[in-house]
Amino acid sequence: MDLGSDIYRQQILDHYRNPRNHGSLEEPTFTHEGENTMCGDLIEMDVELDDDDVITSVAFRGDGCAISQASASMLTERLIGMSLEEVDALDRDDMIDMLGVEISPMRVKCAVLAEKVVQDGADIHRGKIDLDRTNLDDS
C-alpha cells in the first residue's frame, strides 16, 4: 500500500508527528491567531523580529488536520531569517510547493492557513490592518 506517494508524503507526516518550532516564545514581537472554521483548523503563531524587521524566531501551536499543522511546522522553518517584505511575498503556490504534494481544491484552505496567519500578524504589527483574528472563511 503506497499511501505515502500521495498526499501524506513522509515529510508531511514527519512534521505532523514531530512539529518543529512548536510552543510559544517568551517575548514575541507579535502574536496572531487564525482559523478555518469550516474544517476546525486552528493556528496561533508567535514571531520575534530584530531591528531590521527580520524574523529571528518563531513558534506556533494549533489544532487540526495534518495538512494545516504540518504546513505550519514547515513554514516556521522557512520564516527564520526572512524580512517582513519576504513574508508579504509568500503566496498560496509557495505553500503548495513547500508541501510538495498535490493538494485537492477542497484542502487548499488547510494548506494556506499558516501563511495567512503570519501575514495578517505582520500587517497588524505594522498597522496596515485592524483585525482580531484571521478567519479563512471570510475571504
Add this chain to the structure above:
Amino acid sequence: MDLGSDIYRQQILDHYRNPRNHGSLEEPTFTHEGENTMCGDLIEMDVELDDDDVITSVAFRGDGCAISQASASMLTERLIGMSLEEVDALDRDDMIDMLGVEISPMRVKCAVLAEKVVQDGADIHRGKIDLDRTNLDDS
C-alpha cells in the same frame, strides 16, 4: 382531414355555433353565474321552476371556449322537465357522456362549468348554500 372525429364532433360545433336556449328569461325563478378563471370561461343561467320544482324553462348566456359554451347549450335542452333532485344527481360523467367525445383532463373544467352553475343556483335557491358566484378554481 378528420378533425371532427375527435373533440370537435359535429354536434358540439353545431351547439357552439347555434346555441340553444341562448338569452335570458323574463321572470326566472333563479339566476346564477359562474366562471372558470383560468380559462376565462363564463356562464350565466336563468331557470324557471313550476310549483313542484320542476324546470319549465331555462336560458343561458356566456363567453368562452367551444366546450364550455356547447356543453351549456346541450345541458339546457336536457334540463327542461327535470326536477331539482334530478339536477342534484348530475355529475361530471354525465356532462362528458353528453358531449360524447373524449375530454382531456385539461378541459374537464370547461365541460362541467354549466353543470356546476345550475347546481349551485338550485342550492342557493333552496337556501342550501350561500354563494355569490361559482368559481371553478376554488374547488
Add this chain to the structure above:
Amino acid sequence: MGVTGSALLDVDRIRRDFPVLERRLGDDRPLVYLDNSATSLTPSPVVDAMATYYNEYNANVHRGLHQLSQEASIAYEDAHDAVAEFIGADGREEVIFTKNTTESLNLVAYSWGLEHLGPGDEVVITEMEHHAALVTWQQIARRTGATLRYIGLTDDGRLDMSSASERIGDDTAVVSAVHVSNTLGTVNPVDDLVDMAHEHDAIAVIDGAQAVPMRPVDVGSMDADFYAFSGHKMLGPTGIGVLYGKEELLQRLEPFLYGGSMIEKVTFDESRWNELPWKFEAGTPPIAEGIGLHRAVDYLESIGMDRIQRHEEALVSYALERFDALDDVEVYGPRDPATRGGLLAFNLETVHPHDLAQVMNDFAVAIRAGDHCTQPLHDRLDITASARASFYVYNQPSDIDVLIDGIDAARELFIA
C-alpha cells in the same frame, strides 16, 4: 418564402440533437413545437451531462473530501463560472443558482424588499410584468406598506417612456421590469430603465427569463443590480434558475433561505454567513441541474447568441408577414421584428384561443393558449386569453406554414 436564408441557423443539424422532435402526434404528423416561451426542448448533450453526473460522479457538493464529491463540487462551481461569463457577470460570486426565475425574483423581493421597503417607498413595475414579478412585488409592497406603481404601455405594446419618467421619482426604491415580454414580445429599453432607477437611487431588477435564451445579454454593461432567468427556457433542465446580483449588493444583503452550506459558523444562539454565492444557496443545491445548465450554455455559445438573435428575428419577421395576410387575426405587440423577441401572441376572431390550441394539437402543433401569466396585461388588452407561438433554434419557416394551415383549418371548422 420571404425569409433571408442566411439569417437562419442550420436547423437540420441542430434538430438532430433534440430527440423529442422525432415524436409524431395525432394523425401521424411530426411534432411542431412552438411553445418555447413556456419551456424550451432539451438537447441530448444536456441530458447526457446530467446522466453522466448520476452514473459517474453522483455525490453531494460542499467540498466533501472523497473523490466523487470533489468532482461534483468542481463541476458545480464551474457551472457558476460558465454562467457568469455567459451573461457578463464579474465572477461566480455574482451568480446564485435558484430553482427558477420566480424564486430568483422572490429572493430579491424578500431579502432586499423586506429590509428596505416601507410606507412612502414606491415600487415601480410595468403593466407587462409576468406574474413572477407582478404578484411578488404586489405582495411584498402590501406587507411593507410600500406603494406599487405601474409604467403604462403605448398602443403598439411598448413601454411608455414618458409614463416611466413620471413613475420613477425620488420615492422610488426599486424599478422591476421585464427585459423581453413573454406576451407582447417587446424588448424593453432596460439600459434606460436602469439609468432612470439609478438617477433616483433606486435599484433595478430585470426579469430576463425570455431575454437570455434569445439574445446576447451583458448584465455588466446593462448595469442592472439584479437579473433573473431560468434554465429550462434556454435548453437547460427544469429545477434551476439564476439570480445575478452585483457583488457589493449581495455582500450587504441578508440571506433568504437558511440552512446548511449557506453558513460559516453556527451556534445555538447565532449564525454567520458563508461567502458568495453560497450564502444564498441553502441546502443541497440543484447539482445535476447546474451541470446540465453549464452544458446548455456551452451549446448556446457554440451556436452564438448573435446568430440566435438573428434567427429569431427572421422567424418572427416571416410569421408577421404570413399573419399580415390574414385579416381575422390580431397580433399583439410591436410590429418591428428588430424590437421584439421570437414570440407572437395573437387571437383569431371567432375562435377561442383554447379551441385554436386544441385544433392545432390535431395538427401536432404545440402552441400555448391562456393568459401566459400576464393576466393584468390581458385585462389591459381587454381580452381573457390569447394564443402564443414562440420560436427557438430548432424552428424553421415551414413550422410557421403548418401553424398558418392550422389557423385556416380552425377558422373553417368554427365558422363554416
Add this chain to the structure above:
Amino acid sequence: MGVTGSALLDVDRIRRDFPVLERRLGDDRPLVYLDNSATSLTPSPVVDAMATYYNEYNANVHRGLHQLSQEASIAYEDAHDAVAEFIGADGREEVIFTKNTTESLNLVAYSWGLEHLGPGDEVVITEMEHHAALVTWQQIARRTGATLRYIGLTDDGRLDMSSASERIGDDTAVVSAVHVSNTLGTVNPVDDLVDMAHEHDAIAVIDGAQAVPMRPVDVGSMDADFYAFSGHKMLGPTGIGVLYGKEELLQRLEPFLYGGSMIEKVTFDESRWNELPWKFEAGTPPIAEGIGLHRAVDYLESIGMDRIQRHEEALVSYALERFDALDDVEVYGPRDPATRGGLLAFNLETVHPHDLAQVMNDFAVAIRAGDHCTQPLHDRLDITASARASFYVYNQPSDIDVLIDGIDAARELFIA
C-alpha cells in the same frame, strides 16, 4: 460475519441498477460509497425516467392544451399522488414539491412563522437539529421576537424527554424536531413529540430528510402538521424536495413564493390563490425531478421499506460490532441498532477526521468528514468535526470491512 443474512437485501441484484458503483478509484479499487446521508446514488430507472421526459414529452405543465404539455402535466401530478401514498398523506393536496428539505422547512418558517410568531411565543427545537431547521428557526425567531428553546440530549445521544416536557409548554407555538439525526443516527420519538406539541396547541414540524429514505413513514398516523424531506437522499434526483402539510393547515396558510401558477386570479391591485398544492408551487416546478422522484418511490416500494429498514439495521449492527473491537474509536449516538438509522458518526483518536477521509479516499471509500451541518451538536459533543459512514440499499457487510481496513491503515500511518 455477525450479519443475519436474511435481514439483508439482495444487494448484488440491486447494485446492477447503479452504474456509478462500477467506478474504480485511486489504485484501481472499486468505489465503496458510504456517504448516503449526504446524498444517495441514483439508479438507472430514475435517470431513464427523466431522460424519457426530456426525449419524449418535454413540455411545461400547468395544463397546457397540447399533447406534450398534457402528458407532462399528468406525469407531474401523478408524482404528487405517488409521494402522497408513499408517506401516508391524504392526497396530492397535502404534497408540495420544493427544491429540497431546506426550502420545505423555510416555507413553514416563513409562511407559518412570520404570521404566527411574536414576542412571548416559544419555538422549541432539539440540540441535534440540522442547520436546515436550526438556523431557520433561529433567524425567524429573531425576526419575530419569539424565543428559541432547545430540548437537551441524554449522554448516549437520545432526546432527553424530561427536558422535552420542560421545554414544551403553554407558550410553545411550534415544536420542530428531526426524525432521524444525520449525526447521531438517533430515531426520535416523533409520535410523542407531536402529541406533546398538540397538547399545548402548538404545531409539530418534523424534518424527515434521513427518515423517509430508511424506514416506513406514515405522516397520517404520526399526526405531524408538517413533514419535510429531499428527493436526492432517497434514490431520487437533486433539485426536488417535499413538504407534507395537513390540508386544513395549508388551506389557511399564506403562500410563500409568489408567481405564475400559484395564483387563480391576478389584477394590478390584488391576487387570489390557486388550489392546493399548486398555491405553494410558484413558477415552473421541478418537472423532470418530480417524474424522477416518482420513479424513485416506485423503486423503494418494489424493495419494500420494511425490508430496507431491516437491511439498515443489520449493517449498523455489524458496523457497531466491528467498531467495538477498536478501542481508539469513539462512536456517537445510541448503541441499539433498532433505535438508530443506518449511519454512524465517529472519531479515531489521534487522526483528524479530514485526514481519515483523505486516507479512506485512497481506499476508494467515500465517507464524509466535517460537521455534517450540525455545528452546535458538535460543540455540545465537544468536538470540531467527525467522520461519518452511512449505508443504503446497495451497501454490504464487505463495505464495512473495507472501512475498517482504512481505519487501521490511517492509524498506522499517523501514529507509526
